[in-house]
Amino acid sequence: MVTQRISIVRVxxxxxxxxxxxxxxxxxxxxxxxxxxxxxxxxxxxEKALGRALSEYYDFFHHTFFTPGERQPRTKxxxxxxxxxLGEVLDSNWYTNRHYRNPMTLEELARxxxxxxxxxxxxxxxxxxxxxxxxxxGFTIEDERGRRYIVKFDPLxxxxxxxxxxxxxxxFFYALGYHVPENYILYFQPERLTVAPxxxxxxxxxxxxxxxxxxxxxxxxxxxxxxxxxxxxxASLFISGKILGPFRYYGTRSDDPNxxxxxxxxxxxxxxxxxxxxxxxxxxKSLNSLDTLVxxxxxRYVKHYLLDFGATLGSDSFIAKSPRAGNEYLFAWKPAAxxxxxxxxxxxxxxxxxxxxxxxxxxxxxxxxxxxxxxxxYPNPAFSNRLPDDTFWAAKKVMAFTDExxxxxxxxxxxxxxxxxxxxxxxxxxxxxxxxxxxxxxVLPLDRFAVREGRLAFEDLGVKHNxxxxxxxxxxxxxxxxxxxxxxxxxxxxxxxLPRLVVESGExxxxxxxxxxxxxxxxxxxxxxxxxxxxxxxxxxxxx
Amino acid sequence: xxxxxxxxxxxxxxxxxAVNSRAGEMEMARTQKAQAPQPDQPTKIERMFFxxxxxxxxRNGGGExxxxxxxxxxxxxxxxxxxxxxxxxxxAGGRFVFxxxxxxxFRTYQKYDLQFSVPRFARNRLFLDLYSVHRNxxxxxxxxxxxxxxRGSRSNFRLEDTEFVGTLGxxxxxxxxVGATLGYLKxxxxxxTDSRFIxxxxxxSAPETPGIDRQADFFRPGAFVQYDYRDNPGGxxxxxxxxxxxxxxxxxxxxxxxxxRLDLEIQQYIPFFNRRRVLALRGKSVLTFPDKDQRVPxxxxxxxxxxxxxxxxxxxxxxxDNLLVVNGEYRWxxxxxxxxxxxxxxxxxxxxxxxxxxxxxxxxxxxxxRFNVRNNVFxxxxxxFSHEGFQVGTGFSPxxxxxxxxxxxxxxxx
Numbered sequence: 001m002v003t004q005r006i007s008i009v010r011v012x013x014x015x016x017x018x019x020x021x022x023x024x025x026x027x028x029x030x031x032x033x034x035x036x037x038x039x040x041x042x043x044x045x046x047e048k049a050l051g052r053a054l055s056e057y058y059d060f061f062h063h064t065f066f067t068p069g070e071r072q073p074r075t076k077x078x079x080x081x082x083x084x085x086l087g088e089v090l091d092s093n094w095y096t097n098r099h100y101r102n103p104m105t106l107e108e109l110a111r112x113x114x115x116x117x118x119x120x121x122x123x124x125x126x127x128x129x130x131x132x133x134x135x136x137x138g139f140t141i142e143d144e145r146g147r148r149y150i151v152k153f154d155p156l157x158x159x160x161x162x163x164x165x166x167x168x169x170x171x172f173f174y175a176l177g178y179h180v181p182e183n184y185i186l187y188f189q190p191e192r193l194t195v196a197p198x199x200x201x202x203x204x205x206x207x208x209x210x211x212x213x214x215x216x217x218x219x220x221x222x223x224x225x226x227x228x229x230x231x232x233x234x235a236s237l238f239i240s241g242k243i244l245g246p247f248r249y250y251g252t253r254s255d256d257p258n259x260x261x262x263x264x265x266x267x268x269x270x271x272x273x274x275x276x277x278x279x280x281x282x283x284x285k286s287l288n289s290l291d292t293l294v295x296x297x298x299x300r301y302v303k304h305y306l307l308d309f310g311a312t313l314g315s316d317s318f319i320a321k322s323p324r325a326g327n328e329y330l331f332a333w334k335p336a337a338x339x340x341x342x343x344x345x346x347x348x349x350x351x352x353x354x355x356x357x358x359x360x361x362x363x364x365x366x367x368x369x370x371x372x373x374x375x376x377x378y379p380n381p382a383f384s385n386r387l388p389d390d391t392f393w394a395a396k397k398v399m400a401f402t403d404e405x406x407x408x409x410x411x412x413x414x415x416x417x418x419x420x421x422x423x424x425x426x427x428x429x430x431x432x433x434x435x436x437x438x439x440x441x442x443v444l445p446l447d448r449f450a451v452r453e454g455r456l457a458f459e460d461l462g463v464k465h466n467x468x469x470x471x472x473x474x475x476x477x478x479x480x481x482x483x484x485x486x487x488x489x490x491x492x493x494x495x496x497x498l499p500r501l502v503v504e505s506g507e508x509x510x511x512x513x514x515x516x517x518x519x520x521x522x523x524x525x526x527x528x529x530x531x532x533x534x535x536x537x538x539x540x541x542x543x544x
Numbered sequence: 545x546x547x548x549x550x551x552x553x554x555x556x557x558x559x560x561x562a563v564n565s566r567a568g569e570m571e572m573a574r575t576q577k578a579q580a581p582q583p584d585q586p587t588k589i590e591r592m593f594f595x596x597x598x599x600x601x602x603r604n605g606g607g608e609x610x611x612x613x614x615x616x617x618x619x620x621x622x623x624x625x626x627x628x629x630x631x632x633x634x635x636a637g638g639r640f641v642f643x644x645x646x647x648x649x650f651r652t653y654q655k656y657d658l659q660f661s662v663p664r665f666a667r668n669r670l671f672l673d674l675y676s677v678h679r680n681x682x683x684x685x686x687x688x689x690x691x692x693x694x695r696g697s698r699s700n701f702r703l704e705d706t707e708f709v710g711t712l713g714x715x716x717x718x719x720x721x722v723g724a725t726l727g728y729l730k731x732x733x734x735x736x737t738d739s740r741f742i743x744x745x746x747x748x749s750a751p752e753t754p755g756i757d758r759q760a761d762f763f764r765p766g767a768f769v770q771y772d773y774r775d776n777p778g779g780x781x782x783x784x785x786x787x788x789x790x791x792x793x794x795x796x797x798x799x800x801x802x803x804x805r806l807d808l809e810i811q812q813y814i815p816f817f818n819r820r821r822v823l824a825l826r827g828k829s830v831l832t833f834p835d836k837d838q839r840v841p842x843x844x845x846x847x848x849x850x851x852x853x854x855x856x857x858x859x860x861x862x863x864x865d866n867l868l869v870v871n872g873e874y875r876w877x878x879x880x881x882x883x884x885x886x887x888x889x890x891x892x893x894x895x896x897x898x899x900x901x902x903x904x905x906x907x908x909x910x911x912x913x914r915f916n917v918r919n920n921v922f923x924x925x926x927x928x929f930s931h932e933g934f935q936v937g938t939g940f941s942p943x944x945x946x947x948x949x950x951x952x953x954x955x956x957x958x
Binding site: 032033034035037040041043044047048049050052053054055056057058061084085209212214215218221252253254255256257258259260319322323324328330331332335336339340343344347348350351352353355363 | 564565566567568569570571573574575577578581582583584585586589590593594596597634636638639664668817818819820821874875876877878879880881882884886919
């Protein structure tokens with residue numbers, strides 16, 4: 001009886017799946033009426049999501065010696081997902097379009113994820129937990145208003161280095177669209193620190209025990225002190241919601257119904273490669289991310305954060321960044337073999353990089369930096385899957401920062417040495433330019449398409465950023481069948497002005513304009529649709 | 545049943561209508577996933593890694609506080625040892641450290657030690673260390689006295705000793721350590737148990753090998769100065785470490801072996817190519833100053849040979865009253881967790897201070913591997929070549945070590 005029931009269930013499920021597939025195929029079309037979407041639909045309620053830790057060693061070995069997630073096949077590349085038909089990432093619990101879509105003011109850029117919740121400037125800072133294990137010592141504190149922060153310090157050898165990097169990079173990542181914690185530079189005198197009753201400390205042996213004032217003194221011995229301002233730290237406001245642990249850069253969370261796109265195919269994570277390269281975030285790994293279960297309007301959903309930017313720019317949190325960082329994986333067969341067999345006579349270019357003698361900077365530079373060859377500490381599936389349209393998407397956002405805006409954000413690091421601030425800003429400007437040269441030229445960098453005054457208008461980012469001189473474009477208009485995706489060229493229509501047939505078309509008709517510059521392989525096909533008596537841009541396809 | 549089938553078959557058609565939009569398409573994918581949510585749990589392999597990370601990670605010194613396993617080597621030639629260590633760093637709110645360990649190797653070498661220390665007090669200026677150890681090493685090599693001892697004259701002896709030592713030190717300025725030590729050392733030498741070689745007392749007599757017949761106990765006061773500005777003592781790539789230490793050995797039982805011992809050591813690390821290449825240099829000399837009509841017992845003589853100094857020679861290859869050795873290493877990073885090294889060593893033991901020169905030195909050369917976690921060397925493998933053949937040596941710390949000899953309560957290089 002049981003066997004028979006199982007068989008029936010199997011048949012029903014099989015039939016259901018087949019129908020689902022067929023109906024989906026039957027209903028397939030390139031554009032829907034609601035394209036291009038700007039944000040994902042309201043999430044489904046998450047009934048239950050459990051916290052999940054991640055082993056640092058496992059993560060390293062798994063990514064270094066195996067290839068988790070779905071990788072790009074040799075043919076028929078897998079395009080990025082959770083993007084709209086214009087190639088833009090949708091606003092979601094992962095990402096929010098900010099600076100590129102609506103340019104932020106200098107104040108907004110400096111404000112970053114928020115400036116309303118800094119630690120109280122006076123009163124006691126109650127230490128409610130601490131750790132001495134790991135690479136950097138730190139506290140969790142509660143200020144007199146009851147707000148909680150994770151407090152991390154700079155290494156003795158490099159005052160201001162890690163704390164500045166943490167604040168600057170979190171502000172950049174926020175402007176670039178990610179969810180990040182509010183980070184504040186905090187100066188305090190040691191007298192303000194008090195140990196809350198029953199506070200425990202995780203000591204150097206990983207053991208939990210009751211914390212004492214001596215523990216605070218021990219930790220403070222290992223961090224730099226400004227004679228006037230006291231101890232400097234970065235205070236990271238507790239992220240709201242239930243902590244679920246880090247997200248992975250492949251697959252999906254099995255307990256989150258809203259997480260349906262494999263992370264290695266998310267454009268916001270593929271494009272993170274470019275942002276990480278720019279900001280020297282070679283520690284872009286799962287452990288520096290966080291999922292939280294938040295509740296808004298009675299709906300519970302998982303929100304995804306990037307965090308812990310103390311190892312960005314020239315910092316590696318507890319020491320200056322290794323010159324290897326960003327240039328080689330921690331382990332890779334090829335360079336290891338080259339070093340092994342050459343007896344060290346093979347000198348990689350990055351080993352010759354010049355770094356400033358600025359302790360607050362650490363090791364950060366722009367001369368040797370090669371955006372396309374940049375590497376995280378170990379392979380990241382989303383980074384490995386990046387395609388030229390992913391890096392174009394990210395590069396245009398990096399290029400949207402003006403020199404002035406970059407300097408404004410760097411100022412939030414509160415360097416006491418103007419030379420350090422200048423060095424970081426100059427490097428970021430130079431690295432931004434290299435990113436533009438590297439990734440905006442991989443495709444025909446046309447963007448911000450619109451129909452204006454009867455013409456197809458756009459921005460050529462290559463020209464705008466002086467990567468190429470002004471250029472001519474070849475245009476071929478077609479009628480586009482949205483169901484079969486067939487194009488029927490419109491003879492003689494090769495200008496950017498909308499053809500008469502397009503202007504006079506009926507509601508719901510589609511057209512395509514294929515544009516290329518001097519390189520015929522790099523094309524942009526812009527799709528237009530007549531809707532409510534207007535011709536609107538509904539989609540973009542790129543080839544390279 | 546018929547009703548269920550009908551609903552199931554109609555469902556896709558209804559859904560097809562529902563997904564007539566991009567948003568609907570997304571919602572359908574979510575709805576499908578919501579049908580069978582699975583808890584997001586680590587795999588068995590990942591759980592195993594968790595265990596390693598939390599319990600036996602090299603980063604936190606081998607595991608958690610309290611009882612923990614201790615794996616390593618006791619002395620060059622002892623073979624792999626296993627043991628148990630009890631460690632507390634949380635006493636008096638973290639002011640005191642207590643440690644005790646018992647270790648035994650597969651070659652029956654044994655070591656038991658107990659340590660109590662106050663790493664920082666008096667506003668971080670002073671440090672105190674009290675240490676006692678009992679060792680029973682049944683097969684230490686001995687080839688006879690002097691630089692001309694024959695390779696074929698290898699014998700072995702048992703060294704049993706118990707030591708109590710206290711160190712009080714001050715850090716007057718950054719990088720500088722000045723300290724005084726006071727110790728008491730009880731020694732016993734017996735027949736070696738390595739059946740492959742003859743026992744030392746059967747081939748060497750007291751006149752040529754002082755102390756082989758009777759052993760003494762020593763009162764041992766001393767002082768040291770160390771200036772250490774290495775960037776990272778666990779795996780130095782730049783900076784230097786300079787040590788001067790004088791120890792007085794006063795024979796409390798036989799009255800035959802009163803002497804002074806001066807340890808001098810200079811380590812210099814010269815980085816280039818952004819510290820991915822390092823020239824590591826060391827010069828080390830040990831000079832003894834026996835009182836009139838006194839002799840340095842062979843079991844306290846400076847020793848040369850093995851993976852810490854003259855790497856192309858067997859461990860404990862040369863014994864004499866004085867020692868001079870220089871080492872040069874060219875290291876290069878192969879990948880972030882491993883450096884390779886090419887090295888040359890030259891050194892000698894000698895009887896008279898007038899022989900403090902580089903005449904008649906023994907030389908060796910070779911290559912090695914240094915494995916590290918977060919820039920701290922946890923395993924070292926050296927292959928050294930000399931006119932006596934080649935030797936493979938292992939170690940669990942950087943090759944040149946790092947501190948004054950007696951500040952950690954250890955005797956000579958044992």
